[in-house]
Amino acid sequence: MADIVSLADAIATHVRDGDTVAMEGFTHLIPFAAGHEIIRQGRRGLTLIRMTPDLIYDQLIGAGCASKLVFSWGGNPGVGSLHRLRDAVEHGWPNRLELEEHSHAAMAAAFHAGAAGLPFAMLRGYAGSDLRRVNPNIRTVTCPFTGEELAAVPAHRPDVSIVHAQRADRQGNVLVEGIVGVQKEAVLAARRSVVTVEEVVDDLAAPSPNSVILPSWAVDAVAVAPRGAAPSYAHGYYDRDNAFYRAWDAISRERETFEAWIDEHVLAAGMIGPRGASG
């Protein structure tokens, strides 16, 4: 059964220095509040896994929490670069960042394999791509039935996966709606899992028998974090703050403006901050 705890306790208990951490949410339901709590608790040496690093990993990387990034698309969607990610890769600031780079199809398949208890994922992928050349974890397997060569990548098995969802009930069952991304796979692939939610309710009010539900016994900790996905969004609760995504380009471009923003909106703000921080 999931423990319903504070966000600070959930992170303190489940995220440790040097862990491999997957924070998922495909544009939607990105666990910003949890990311900010990791920054506040000063975790170091994390291997961060995420299909689309987005602003949340730009912040964790710039704050010095990460030593490695496993990803498939590292940009500010529709805006441009992630400047803190680029500064780490191009200039080693605030520390060197090792990259393990995949495609979306392979990352999704690797979460799927992890959830399914398999050692690797296979896909018809990476054909003719130089990603094979620079990532030694992209290999091939031969189909034992047809002889066809397919791409293979190791399964994702994070120490901890962190996702955000709309709501949980008092038993800790979690409902995810809208663009569901790879959150279910990420949670089931991980050794430990933390789910932040907009609210805990008496009745989950699942909209259909096929709703995406993470059962309480498949989750370690549930923490309430209202507006915990902002500036991304929570379908049915609040919209994506596209204006903030645009504003991040200028905030993150220079180290000084980035650090001032983290000081004001993450370190000083605690869990509930102004728009674009945690709340």
Add this chain to the structure above:
Amino acid sequence: MSAYTSDELMTVAAARALRNDDVCFVGIGAPSAACNLARLTHAPDIVLIYESGTLQTRPEVLPLSIGDGELCETALTTVPVVEMFQYWLQGGRISKGFLGGAQIDRFANINTTVIGEYDRPKVRLPGGGGAPEIAGSCGEVLITAKHSPRTFVDAVDFVTSLGHGSGPDARRAAGLTTAGPVLVITDLCLLAPDAQTRELVVTSLHEGVTREQVAEATGWPVRFADEVATTPPPSDEELRVLRDLHERTEQAHAGS
């Protein structure tokens, strides 16, 4: 006919490359505008799919990201990302993929990974995302990009997504049976792979554009087809729909 910008002509020309019966995997940015313009003009039944899992979506405004709520709310259904890539893309259900790129070479290979060396990049770009498998698994690929010598290069620094490799047999040698890039739409012209060599050649010049302009904006000695057409300018209706779409989009994204 009204005056129009080269950006508008590029988007209109890209939209015209789509058919009403296409199932199209949409990349963000310029492809998204073109695909939605097609849906709002000559291809009302086109199926648009974004990699966030939004299947058959009909957004009122253009999304800033490939996972905006607008795409989910107007979709027929939204599927998990694993399913999106495994069943719908790898399963061979998508007729056209629509991509952009930071660098495109003479064989329509696309680089969205790095400028310079991989380990010591001059510019670290966002990366491949869905593109390597969109380029491999869609029936055909369309590419749209602004024409400049920085973008249209002799050889890309990094092949993120395979076009025609280094010539006619490259795709088959890589294990692919799909057609790959069939058309590149820029703000100056249309290019298509030569039937024999697979090198991109100019097949149509946009109205008012000269061969010299295209040659100057291309990083290799670009060839022209035996017969080069003139791209018809945008119609009043195409321009009206496109401008309405951009206006609605700007209003929506400025808020919140």
